[in-house]
Amino acid sequence: MRSVLLTGGAGFIGSNLVRLLLRERVENVVVLDNLTSGYRRNLDGLPVRVVEGDVRNRDAVEEAIRGCDTVFHLAASVGNARSIANPIEDALVNVLGTLTVLEAARDHGVKKLVYSSSAGIFGELKQLPIDEGHPVEPDTPYGCSKLAGEKLCLSYAKLYPISCVCLRYFNVYGPMQRYDAYGNVIPIFAHLLLHGRPLTVFGDGEQTRDFVNVHDVARANFLAARASDVSGAFNIGSATRVSINELIRLMEHASGVRPEVRYASPREGDVRDSLADISAARAKLNFEPNTRLSTGLTEYMDWFRAELELNDALTQRNGS
Numbered sequence: 001m002r003s004v005l006l007t008g009g010a011g012f013i014g015s016n017l018v019r020l021l022l023r024e025r026v027e028n029v030v031v032l033d034n035l036t037s038g039y040r041r042n043l044d045g046l047p048v049r050v051v052e053g054d055v056r057n058r059d060a061v062e063e064a065i066r067g068c069d070t071v072f073h074l075a076a077s078v079g080n081a082r083s084i085a086n087p088i089e090d091a092l093v094n095v096l097g098t099l100t101v102l103e104a105a106r107d108h109g110v111k112k113l114v115y116s117s118s119a120g121i122f123g124e125l126k127q128l129p130i131d132e133g134h135p136v137e138p139d140t141p142y143g144c145s146k147l148a149g150e151k152l153c154l155s156y157a158k159l160y161p162i163s164c165v166c167l168r169y170f171n172v173y174g175p176m177q178r179y180d181a182y183g184n185v186i187p188i189f190a191h192l193l194l195h196g197r198p199l200t201v202f203g204d205g206e207q208t209r210d211f212v213n214v215h216d217v218a219r220a221n222f223l224a225a226r227a228s229d230v231s232g233a234f235n236i237g238s239a240t241r242v243s244i245n246e247l248i249r250l251m252e253h254a255s256g257v258r259p260e261v262r263y264a265s266p267r268e269g270d271v272r273d274s275l276a277d278i279s280a281a282r283a284k285l286n287f288e289p290n291t292r293l294s295t296g297l298t299e300y301m302d303w304f305r306a307e308l309e310l311n312d313a314l315t316q317r318n319g320s
């Protein structure tokens, strides 16, 4: 892995992966991003070539992919709510965008493509822990388009000399994940906590989630790219679950702020429990999540606080 392209590299997970690749001394790192939900400042000061463009635009993808042996395809229209509001855009980016990247990868002799998939492909959960054999019955356009992207990648791995690994992330959290990020609970709670506002919990708070730290997700991508001759789909989670009540206790500890918590009726469609079975990723990719939630939340709350201070400073400067 000497020369790599990250689509969506200016986003939350992508910009963390860029940092890992640079630490691992990958020689040439290229980012293709249209900056719809990513930020150029996520890459400030890093020695990467940034191509500002859309994954649906073949010319932009060609410009970025030339000379690359490995592609991390993260660019996507992300989130269930966004896909329900705009299903056509969701499919254009997530399905046709993925196909455009695959076609360019094939033409340019890329050896390995790692695709960012989602546990959203499973739909209503039928068994715990969730292994790769769990039925895939997505219940949003986003889940459907991420699944279509997976299937396209795996069909290219069968048809052409390219290995494709699809990583199905559970709830990812960590630095660079902003409050406006498609309704994830940790950034929402962080935002409310640091603004001294009450947290609303839907249901009794004993529902559980598998939160996986972005550094572990970045590591999973790196390992997947290095695993020779491996193609397939793998769950990427922490293999532990915590309740929302416990999460609030940990965030209180990490931030030093005691929140007021309000309980509301459970939301339609929310699953009760979630837990990834990651045995396949352990066996085939040598993946081991090693960030404890308490440690990851401390880092995240510190990052979030610094981000708020920076935004305040920028607002004051621009206002004066």
Ligand SMILES: NC(=O)c1ccc[n+]([C@@H]2O[C@H](COP(=O)([O-])OP(=O)(O)OC[C@H]3O[C@@H](n4cnc5c(N)ncnc54)[C@H](O)[C@@H]3O)[C@@H](O)[C@H]2O)c1
Pocket (backbone or CB within 6 Å): 007, 008, 009, 010, 011, 012, 013, 014, 032, 033, 034, 035, 036, 037, 038, 039, 053, 054, 055, 056, 073, 074, 075, 076, 077, 078, 079, 093, 097, 116, 117, 118, 119, 146, 168, 169, 170, 171, 172, 173, 184
């Ligand atoms: N964050 C999570 O919890 C989570 C969970 C499951 C799967 N994923 C997947 O991980 C990947 C990265 O997600 P993220 O959380 O970092 O989100 P993000 O929104 O921060 O990153 C997505 C990036 O893709 C870019 N992008 C969007 N449309 C594009 C287009 N048409 N052309 C070029 N670039 C485009 C955005 O500007 C952004 O930088 C996505 O594929 C997402 O489906 C994320």
